[in-house]
Amino acid sequence: MCLGIPGKIVERHDDRGLPMGVVDFGGVRREVCLAYVADEVQVGDYAIVHVGFAISKVDEIEARRTYDALREMSRLDELDWMKDVADGAEAT
Amino acid sequence: MTVDTLAARGLVCPAPAAEAGRVQLGHGSGGKMSAALLAERFLPHLGNPTLAQLGDAAVLDVGDGVLALSTDTFVVQPLEFPGGNIGTLAVHGTLNDLVMMGARPRALSAGFVLEEGLPFDVLDRVVAAMGNAARAAGVVVATGDTKVVERGKADGLYVNTSGIGVVSPDFRPAPDRVRPGDAVLVSGPLGRHGIAVLAARGSIAFEVELESDSAYLGPLVERLREALGPDVHALRDPTRGGLASTLNEIAAASGVGVALREGTIPVPEAVAGACEMLGFDPLYVANEGVLAAFVPAARADDALAALRAHPLGREAALIGRVVADHPRMVVLETGIGGTRIVDLLPGDQLPRIC
Amino acid sequence: MKYLNEYRDPALARRVIGQIRREATRRWVLMEVCGGQTHTIVRQGLDALLDGAVEMVHGPGCPVCVTPLEQIDRALALAARPDVVFTSFGDMLRVPGSDCDLHQIRARGGNVRIVYSPLDAVELARRTPDRHVVFFAVGFETTAPANAMAVWRARELGLDNFSVLVSHVTVPPAMTAILAASDNRVQGFLAAGHVCTVMGWTEYEPIAARFRVPIVVTGFEPLDILEGMLLAVRQLEEGRHEVENQYVRSVRRDGNQPAQELVSRVFELVDRSWRGIGAIPRSGLGVREEFARYDAERRFRLEGIRTTEPAECRAGDVLRGLLKPIDCPAFGTVCTPEHPLGAPMVSSEGACAAYYNYGRFRATLSV
Numbered sequence: 001m002c003l004g005i006p007g008k009i010v011e012r013h014d015d016r017g018l019p020m021g022v023v024d025f026g027g028v029r030r031e032v033c034l035a036y037v038a039d040e041v042q043v044g045d046y047a048i049v050h051v052g053f054a055i056s057k058v059d060e061i062e063a064r065r066t067y068d069a070l071r072e073m074s075r076l077d078e079l080d081w082m083k084d085v086a087d088g089a090e091a092t
Numbered sequence: 093m094t095v096d097t098l099a100a101r102g103l104v105c106p107a108p109a110a111e112a113g114r115v116q117l118g119h120g121s122g123g124k125m126s127a128a129l130l131a132e133r134f135l136p137h138l139g140n141p142t143l144a145q146l147g148d149a150a151v152l153d154v155g156d157g158v159l160a161l162s163t164d165t166f167v168v169q170p171l172e173f174p175g176g177n178i179g180t181l182a183v184h185g186t187l188n189d190l191v192m193m194g195a196r197p198r199a200l201s202a203g204f205v206l207e208e209g210l211p212f213d214v215l216d217r218v219v220a221a222m223g224n225a226a227r228a229a230g231v232v233v234a235t236g237d238t239k240v241v242e243r244g245k246a247d248g249l250y251v252n253t254s255g256i257g258v259v260s261p262d263f264r265p266a267p268d269r270v271r272p273g274d275a276v277l278v279s280g281p282l283g284r285h286g287i288a289v290l291a292a293r294g295s296i297a298f299e300v301e302l303e304s305d306s307a308y309l310g311p312l313v314e315r316l317r318e319a320l321g322p323d324v325h326a327l328r329d330p331t332r333g334g335l336a337s338t339l340n341e342i343a344a345a346s347g348v349g350v351a352l353r354e355g356t357i358p359v360p361e362a363v364a365g366a367c368e369m370l371g372f373d374p375l376y377v378a379n380e381g382v383l384a385a386f387v388p389a390a391r392a393d394d395a396l397a398a399l400r401a402h403p404l405g406r407e408a409a410l411i412g413r414v415v416a417d418h419p420r421m422v423v424l425e426t427g428i429g430g431t432r433i434v435d436l437l438p439g440d441q442l443p444r445i446c
Numbered sequence: 447m448k449y450l451n452e453y454r455d456p457a458l459a460r461r462v463i464g465q466i467r468r469e470a471t472r473r474w475v476l477m478e479v480c481g482g483q484t485h486t487i488v489r490q491g492l493d494a495l496l497d498g499a500v501e502m503v504h505g506p507g508c509p510v511c512v513t514p515l516e517q518i519d520r521a522l523a524l525a526a527r528p529d530v531v532f533t534s535f536g537d538m539l540r541v542p543g544s545d546c547d548l549h550q551i552r553a554r555g556g557n558v559r560i561v562y563s564p565l566d567a568v569e570l571a572r573r574t575p576d577r578h579v580v581f582f583a584v585g586f587e588t589t590a591p592a593n594a595m596a597v598w599r600a601r602e603l604g605l606d607n608f609s610v611l612v613s614h615v616t617v618p619p620a621m622t623a624i625l626a627a628s629d630n631r632v633q634g635f636l637a638a639g640h641v642c643t644v645m646g647w648t649e650y651e652p653i654a655a656r657f658r659v660p661i662v663v664t665g666f667e668p669l670d671i672l673e674g675m676l677l678a679v680r681q682l683e684e685g686r687h688e689v690e691n692q693y694v695r696s697v698r699r700d701g702n703q704p705a706q707e708l709v710s711r712v713f714e715l716v717d718r719s720w721r722g723i724g725a726i727p728r729s730g731l732g733v734r735e736e737f738a739r740y741d742a743e744r745r746f747r748l749e750g751i752r753t754t755e756p757a758e759c760r761a762g763d764v765l766r767g768l769l770k771p772i773d774c775p776a777f778g779t780v781c782t783p784e785h786p787l788g789a790p791m792v793s794s795e796g797a798c799a800a801y802y803n804y805g806r807f808r809a810t811l812s813v
Contacts, residue, residue: 002445002480002481002482002483002485002507002588002638002639002640002666003371003444003445003446003482004588004640004643004666004696005368005447005450006447006448006449006450007369016602016603017602025365025366025368025447026361026362026364026365026368026447026448027300027360027361027362027365028298028299028300028362028365028366028369029298029299029300030297030298030369031297033563033565033592033595035595035704036591036702036704036708037702038704046448046449048640048643048696050445050588050592051445051562051563051564051589052562052563052564052565052566052592053591053592053595055588055640055643055644055696055702055705056643056697056702058449058695058696059695060695062694062695063449063695065694066692066694066695067452067453070462070669070673071458073461073462073465295559295560296560296561296566297566355456361447364447365447368447368450370562371536426456426490426491427454427456427459428456428459428463428490428491428492428495428668429456429460429491429495430490430491430492430494430495431494432489432490432491432803432804433803433804435802435803437783438783438784439540439549442536442537442539442540442560443535443536443560443562444535444536444537445535445536445537445584445585445589446482446485446508446510446537
């Protein structure tokens with residue numbers, strides 16, 4: 001119920017009225033039903049795929065924001081550490 | 093009498109006109125059809141002086157050596173897949189088991205169970221592949237056997253190969269020689285065979301540009317032998333069950349623990365992608381052209397250099413070490429600094445949704 | 447792989463762990479309700495790395511684990527029928543029923559096949575009109591749209607030889623049941639990311655308000671889980687209890703509307719029994735009357751099913767976070783992945799299996 005992984009939509013077609021596509025997962029390709037994201041995605045977009053269905057588009061802007069926020073937190077962490085070291089050096 | 097009259101009377105001709113291009117039950121009877129099958133389908137590909145004698149057994153002169161003997165039966169489906177076929181596996185697989193014990197292979201036997209209806213052209217490709225693989229390895233198929241079973245009883249074909257090799261006292265890799273402190277190396281990237289065959293089987297439709305890595309590992313082992321000699325403590329090829337199962341077997345056999353480092357284990361992107369999709373762990377996916385080696389830590393660099401000098405070993409990597417902690421257990425240290433056990437699975441990995 | 451590997455960055459993960467440990471002034475009890483998240487947590491050893499700041503209790507997030515025994519027995523009865531091809535996700539194959547499991551049914555001659563997608567089962571039915579294909583439709587809300595589409599498609603294609611055996615459960619009622627129990631220890635939740643991809647998070651707002659617990663919609667990779675934990679800990683430290691979204695790259699507040707619509711067309715909310723927990727009202731999905739011929743329970747008369755739970759199985763307590771698998775007397779002794787007493791030991795997402803496969807030695811290792 002959780003195993004959904006991101007893949008790149010490389011092809012779209014119609015199977016007897018059902019929007020389908022081919023999604024590439026790091027070099028592995030599989031047919032995926034795009035019915036639930038049909039209006040949102042185009043070839044080249046990424047989607048989260050679960051049991052052969054795309055359940056959401058990957059929001060690339062939000063994805064970037066999450067990652068940047070985490071890295072920012074790490075940088076602050078480093079600055080804190082450097083400050084602690086500097087304070088420690090002053091105290092001696 | 094015409095065929096129709098025969099059929100109308102409920103009679104079936106016991107010496108049927110040759111149905112073009114398929115194995116028939118008669119081919120297993122030991123009579124003329126069997127002889128023809130041997131002459132036309134097997135000898136052209138496997139032919140060598142020993143086999144040509146067609147004796148009840150092959151007599152081989154191996155001097156005063158100590159012998160290694162190995163056997164393996166192959167039932168893979170589909171019979172043919174990118175990178176090889178069941179015949180390729182049958183030769184490489186048994187030869188590899190011999191070289192993992194330090195033996196130099198001398199001869200193979202091949203026993204076939206053919207299903208009635210198997211097309212000759214499939215059989216030809218399988219046997220040709222066996223002949224090529226054996227010749228490339230400098231080994232003969234010295235003796236063999238063929239049986240035919242009714243349609244529906246054999247998935248096309250099954251083949252067993254047994255092999256003998258000669259072992260010398262100065263090169264005896266074995267699980268019980270593994271010691272805490274040893275480095276654990278792997279000769280190449282994992283998971284190609286299992287994923288390639290799964291894709292070829294078609295039961296879960298997906299496409300991937302992967303070939304089985306089936307290969308004869310003899311040349312790699314020779315390099316290790318030249319460079320390290322008796323410092324090669326143990327060798328094993330991780331076939332079904334993958335690297336995880338192999339390492340567990342070695343750990344159990346030698347009573348040591350194995351500690352792996354995530355991030356050092358080479359996995360091709362396509363294998364990783366397929367595993368993500370199916371919920372598989374690449375550590376449990378089958379390989380047919382990879383070996384794991386256990387050598388003293390001080391010799392790890394030499395071993396890696398020896399492996400990497402050969403095309404099959406270009407991506408050889410140091411992936412862990414043998415430890416005295418957690419005996420008989422394989423533990424993986426994650427990049428984050430956590431740990432988890434890498435255990436034997438109860439059965440096959442199954443695609444999952446959770 | 448893009449959008450996957452970035453969220454596995456070990457150096458970043460270590461930093462976030464450090465941040466959680468810095469911000470937590472006491473140990474908080476958090477629950478994740480998703481087998482995939484349990485998998486990541488135990489596989490990465492996160493619970494051990496956060497010891498002291500966060501105690502993770504693993505909730506009933508494994509639809510395989512909570513599928514009632516009666517439903518497993520129904521599945522086994524169907525699979526044993528010679529006229530049925532029984533198709534299922536791989537997760538269900540080794541879940542024990544009262545007597546045996548699907549693997550054993552297959553060994554005895556039953557036609558049991560694993561499929562990756564419910565549409566593969568529909569395709570199988572289309573290609574083999576002389577056999578009846580039953581699909582074991584198990585899952586949380588994440589899988590309901592796929593299963594709904596399978597039924598919808600079967601009807602569109604005019605198939606008469608396809609039906610689904612449904613065991614769908616929904617998350618919010620289970621969370622409510624856990625929080626409402628008098629012995630509840632859970633102080634915050636990581637909500638299942640992909641469930642929320644489909645459903646959005648509006649259903650969690652009343653729960654957060656009523657029980658005053660933070661609920662963070664969280665993804666599945668190590669960095670997602672860690673960020674989710676950090677956000678939850680921050681809320682707890684600040685005395686907030688809101689629904690927050692960590693998994694912004696996939697989840698929006700209203701979820702996936704077309705998916706929700708098709709699910710409501712094909713399924714309706716029903717009372718469901720959760721194995722090890724008991725009946726939770728309106729916590730499951732059943733096939734609507736309009737699609738009755740695609741409901742295996744109505745197509746096949748499945749009588750004479752007698753279910754017997756093994757007495758020593760404490761799955762219910764484990765699933766509610768009251769008992770850690772390693773503290774169960776049967777764990778690792780009479781109950782192992784090779785001979786499981788209950789589903790949490792079988793399913794690769796089950797808490798007991800996760801502990802056994804990934805973590806049991808920590809309890810035995812003297813550090």
